[in-house]
Amino acid sequence: MLNIVVALMPEAQPLIEALSLKRRADSTAFSVYSSPSCNLVVSGIGKCNSAAATTWLAALGANQDQVWLNAGIAGTRTEPLGSLFCAHSVEDQAQAKIWYPVQVASPLLSKPLLTTDAPVTDYNNNTLHDMEASGFISAALRFSSAELIQCAKVVSDNTDNPVSAITEPLVRELINDNTPLLQQYGEHLQTLADDLIRPDIDRMLHEFTSRWRFSVTQQRQLQRLLERHQLVIGELTTLPESLQKLRSTSSVLSWLREALSAVPYENAP
Amino acid sequence: MIQHIYVEREIASHPRTRQICDKFPNATIIDCDRYTSVFNSNAQNFRLQKKNPSLILARKHQNRVTATPAGYGIGGERNYYFSHMLNCLYDCRYCFLQGMYRSAHYVVFINYEDFIEDIKKTAADSEQPSWFFSGYDCDSLAMEPVTGFMKFALDEFAKQPLANLEIRTKSTQIRDLLGRDPIDNSVIAYSFTPDSTAKALEHKAPTVSKRIASLRKLQNHGWKTGLRLDPLIYSESFEQDYKTLLHDLFSHLDAAKIHSVSYGPFRLPKGFFKKMVKLYPREKLFASVLTENSAMVSYQSELEQYCQNFVESLLLSYIDESVLFPCS
Ligand code: SF4
Numbered sequence: 001m002l003n004i005v006v007a008l009m010p011e012a013q014p015l016i017e018a019l020s021l022k023r024r025a026d027s028t029a030f031s032v033y034s035s036p037s038c039n040l041v042v043s044g045i046g047k048c049n050s051a052a053a054t055t056w057l058a059a060l061g062a063n064q065d066q067v068w069l070n071a072g073i074a075g076t077r078t079e080p081l082g083s084l085f086c087a088h089s090v091e092d093q094a095q096a097k098i099w100y101p102v103q104v105a106s107p108l109l110s111k112p113l114l115t116t117d118a119p120v121t122d123y124n125n126n127t128l129h130d131m132e133a134s135g136f137i138s139a140a141l142r143f144s145s146a147e148l149i150q151c152a153k154v155v156s157d158n159t160d161n162p163v164s165a166i167t168e169p170l171v172r173e174l175i176n177d178n179t180p181l182l183q184q185y186g187e188h189l190q191t192l193a194d195d196l197i198r199p200d201i202d203r204m205l206h207e208f209t210s211r212w213r214f215s216v217t218q219q220r221q222l223q224r225l226l227e228r229h230q231l232v233i234g235e236l237t238t239l240p241e242s243l244q245k246l247r248s249t250s251s252v253l254s255w256l257r258e259a260l261s262a263v264p265y266e267n268a269p
Numbered sequence: 270m271i272q273h274i275y276v277e278r279e280i281a282s283h284p285r286t287r288q289i290c291d292k293f294p295n296a297t298i299i300d301c302d303r304y305t306s307v308f309n310s311n312a313q314n315f316r317l318q319k320k321n322p323s324l325i326l327a328r329k330h331q332n333r334v335t336a337t338p339a340g341y342g343i344g345g346e347r348n349y350y351f352s353h354m355l356n357c358l359y360d361c362r363y364c365f366l367q368g369m370y371r372s373a374h375y376v377v378f379i380n381y382e383d384f385i386e387d388i389k390k391t392a393a394d395s396e397q398p399s400w401f402f403s404g405y406d407c408d409s410l411a412m413e414p415v416t417g418f419m420k421f422a423l424d425e426f427a428k429q430p431l432a433n434l435e436i437r438t439k440s441t442q443i444r445d446l447l448g449r450d451p452i453d454n455s456v457i458a459y460s461f462t463p464d465s466t467a468k469a470l471e472h473k474a475p476t477v478s479k480r481i482a483s484l485r486k487l488q489n490h491g492w493k494t495g496l497r498l499d500p501l502i503y504s505e506s507f508e509q510d511y512k513t514l515l516h517d518l519f520s521h522l523d524a525a526k527i528h529s530v531s532y533g534p535f536r537l538p539k540g541f542f543k544k545m546v547k548l549y550p551r552e553k554l555f556a557s558v559l560t561e562n563s564a565m566v567s568y569q570s571e572l573e574q575y576c577q578n579f580v581e582s583l584l585l586s587y588i589d590e591s592v593l594f595p596c597s
Pocket of ligand 1: 360
């Protein structure tokens with residue numbers, strides 16, 4: 001699942017259209033748009049709003065290890081309008097705090113990003129300037145892994161094109177022009193996230209937990225034992241009779257351990 | 270290919286920093302205060318980073334030379350390890366680094382001179398010879414074309430007869446070693462598992478046959494060489510696999526010239542193992558016949574003992590007991 005956090009509707013609109021997202025009626029605090037593979041929340045301006053919207057979106061049902069992308073516009077001194085960068089560092093100017101979003105084979109060029117509490121006209125060389133990223137990243141790190149949490153910014157202002165000249169149609173156009181690249185970037189991050197999907201043992205787990213009542217600790221042990229079983233022996237499609245007749249949960253776990261201890265490791269390239 | 274290099278501001282203008290950065294002209298340089306703010310930050314995933322690690326250049330301020338854990342050594346009384354680098358180019362699935370570090374980025378400490386100073390001081394503490402093990406937190410040679418550390422260190426060790434150096438590796442980066450005279454107080458030690466295990470678990474590492482070929486060249490060049498059969502990985506074909514491995518090794522190498530052979534069981538601290546399982550839930554090695562006690566994950570003691578006894582007796586048919594060192 002790709003979760004996108006944007007500040008304003010003109011930034012959101014081209015993405016909503018390109019990704020065929022539908023407005024969610026169950027989201028009251030922030031406007032959220034969804035498809036089966038993507039959520040987008042419109043946070044409003046500023047790092048506090050961005051943090052709150054990120055947390056809100058996560059609370060609507062995000063699992064661990066999903067992709068989180070803060071997309072939007074940013075200012076920089078010299079880069080031409082419409083250039084797209086991801087951030088390899090995000091510094092919160094007010095808190096003097098810095099994060100390093102981990103870049104894994106990123107298809108985008110990267111730059112440092114400075115989050116400020118007010119719009120900036122005096123750009124530091126080489127640095128992107130925005131007002132949301134630090135709030136987004138500090139919140140998103142509670143819900144996913146650092147490699148899957150990124151900020152991608154389209155240059156909207158520079159020394160020749162001041163922040164005062166930014167209009168809604170311009171923002172829409174800048175994001176719209178970069179939508180294919182943003183989509184590709186989202187797909188790249190999703191490919192990374194797919195690597196973290198755990199083996200699917202839901203059916204087996206359900207079979208066991210509906211038959212026996214395991215404690216929380218035992219459930220964790222059961223989960224791993226079933227994962228191991230699936231890997232080295234195969235899925236337990238039906239429960240053998242010797243297992244079915246067991247009464248205690250600890251004897252069920254022992255049965256699984258016993259079965260697994262009989263299977264040596266086999267090298268398979 | 271390295272796409273990003275994090276550089277501690279403190280060492281940004283160090284000539285070695287520049288030399289290393291120049292080897293990656295297309296990399297983006299990212300400055301940082303301390304490497305730990307990148308390397309140790311929360312919520313990182315070693316497995317994802319391993320797909321394309323970045324390089325971190327830093328200064329190591331302290332604890333550059335540390336006593337080895339008990340049971341680690343090749344016959345010496347005074348054993349130390351040092352790590353001019355953290356993490357490895359290769360990706361062995363059993364490697365404890367995956368469980369120890371949050372990040373898979375390569376950290377290179379560029380203050381080589383300080384490492385050598387500490388090694389000299391440690392060696393000078395006693396009239397007994399000391400052993401210094403490199404390749405504890407990395408592979409000693411795999412990144413040599415980037416770091417040039419061993420080239421630097423060997424010149425210094427050559428002047429310190431009481432300081433012995435073990436260069437532990439799986440790498441075939443031996444051009445510098447073949448281009449210089451061997452030094453008497455250094456052993457180049459290659460790690461091996463049988464071919465089928467290496468293919469299944471030692472991702473990105475040179476093949477067993479390439480390692481043997483490098484070792485043979487080094488031996489012919491006059492370097493002291495060692496074999497490290499650590500960890501011993503049990504599989505259904507364990508006996509045959511180790512027979513084949515030792516046959517291959519000793520049919521290409523001069524057994525009489527082997528300086529030392531060590532072997533040790535597959536064991537991991539429990540916390541590391543748990544982290545590794547989380548990273549690789551589908552890895553069959555972690556799903557196999559392992560057992561947990563309060564601190565460690567290992568094979569059951571009978572199986573562990575069997576593996577060690579089998580390999581030991583096999584080794585003794587090729588080499589003298591005096592060069593054989595079990596690791597615990
Ligand atoms: S070569 Fe050594 S340090 Fe490198 S991954 Fe393999 S076991 Fe770890």
